[in-house]
Amino acid sequence: MTPADTRRRWGLALPAVAVITLFSILPLGVVVLYSVLTPGDYGNVRWVLSGEGWFSVLFERDMFDETVSLSDAHITILFRSVGLSLATTLLTLIFGVPTAWFIATRAPRQRGFWLFLITIPFWTNLLVRTIAIQEIIRAEGVLNRILIGLGLIEQPLQMMFTNFAVLLGMAYVFLPLMVLPVYAAIEKFDFRLAEAGYDLYASRAYCLRRVILPLVRPGIIAGSILVFVPSLGAYVTPRIMGGGNSMMLGNLIEMQFGQGRNWPLGAALSITLTLLVLGALIWYTRLTTGGRRHG
């Protein structure tokens, strides 16, 4: 490669590099920098280096006797965030994969219509959709009235403002993100391969496990990542569906920048969230490239 070639390549890459530096690396750098400074008295930061922000992500000094221990509250919130995100991913898998299968196996001309139905919720604001779900599960809501009408329960169930409500809200909001990539993978699947499996006396379950799933796996993994990552940082849904009773990471971060007036801790928590997402993405790359090697 001649020097001119190299220059040309850099020149061509420059706009992309500039955009990434300007809008991704620099802002992230500011967050990293703030995470190692001292909180200002009334919000903002003082320009004094301090490890206190990072220390407080996982540890705390006891309010009353100054002993250092793992921060029970932060760890509870961290586990709740990861746990609820995994549960959301699982729930969207259970409902999303059969839905995608159903759509992909319709006649080609009908598929557009079904996909259209899946995308309709995107037209509505997230807030409106979340509040609509709340309307369904409230004490006097549709769901409770149906259950009472069927004689299954006598008293309305308290579903609003629980972890279940948060899970339901997130699964509903993120379901299309699972359906679409899985659909794309199944649509490309060559059904003659399944027929070949049957010809070789594979049972339905065996065919699903050994022929179909390995080939649609990249779609399932992509869908899982697309659901897991935004779930981890979810803010609006836990805030509304959880009624503020049980925070997730996003809510904890917001609190540090707002009422808590501890920006370095907020910044350190944000970076922690970024690292968690990065971990999930690395795991994803491993899984997909690993899959190709076997294929």
Next chain:
Amino acid sequence: MTSASRLALAALLLSAAPALAEGTLNIYNFGLYTPPDLLEKFEKTYDVKVTLTEYDSNETAMAKIEAGGHGFDIVMPSASVVPIYIEKGLLLKSEPNQMENFKNVDPKWVEIYWDNGRHYTVPWVWGTTGVMVNTKVYKGDINTSAIFLDPPEELKGKINVVPSMNDVIDMTIRYVGGEPCTTDKAVLKAARDKLIAAKPSWASIDYTSFEKFINEDINASVFWSGAANRIRAENAGFAYGYPKEGYSLWQDNVAILADAQNVENAKLFLNFIMAPENAALISNYTRYGNGIIGSDAFMDPGLADAPEMIIPENLKAAGHFQQTCPPEAQAFYTRIWTDLTK
């Protein structure tokens, strides 16, 4: 807030966008807190285009103003943060006390700790943070913080607490016999334990929508007086209580920013809202008192003598002006709040 007034607000913002008029004024205020008819009247009177931008909390506003480059002329800090604004040099010493309409300001709102003699700020609205209870469900005394801290059986599971950390912890500290912003660990511990013990009886820690009260999904809440007035208008079962153990008084204030571009128009606005007929527009919209003498006559019927506006004589002493806690105390507050909402 009705959808009609929301629409009016949106229309107003749109019409203000192409700033063609001679003068402009950029106001930065809490959300749903600025009456559209007030701005419209100001625009017509002085031929000034007003642009309104909204924020959700004092912290958000201060962060943005400190960062600079915001372009705002007027901000509405709460009493508790005015001293911080002044200390940081963010406000213009506009001397509202020299303005023509200053004579209308109630003397009790002039000698105040956050801006004694009113050199920087003008009253916007004042109110209290108390409790609101559905009296169809609970017949007992509602002038107590026990409503949410030692809840009566009838209300359990239907209680909301607003996620306004300082309001809630201040009330709890007073309930257990301390002073807000304390660093006395015995008091803080008692307050934390009280809150954590009460939480299982609560439904939510949320800025709940008014519909939840009107539909009686929620029957009691820590709440602000003006909001309580709006709900009572739709569900007469609700009443507002002033906790005898101690509750907060607060006032939001109008101030001109030190780096304002349209200082003359901003001064006109400050003077404008001290006129009784204009201050009444603010009260009619927000349902809070305004601190301008003579504005009662221009208020909606029933508002000036509403129970949310008139503090009963025997409970006046329990009201205290909210302070901004120093950083050490605030760190304790945050920890208690994290433990509570984890």
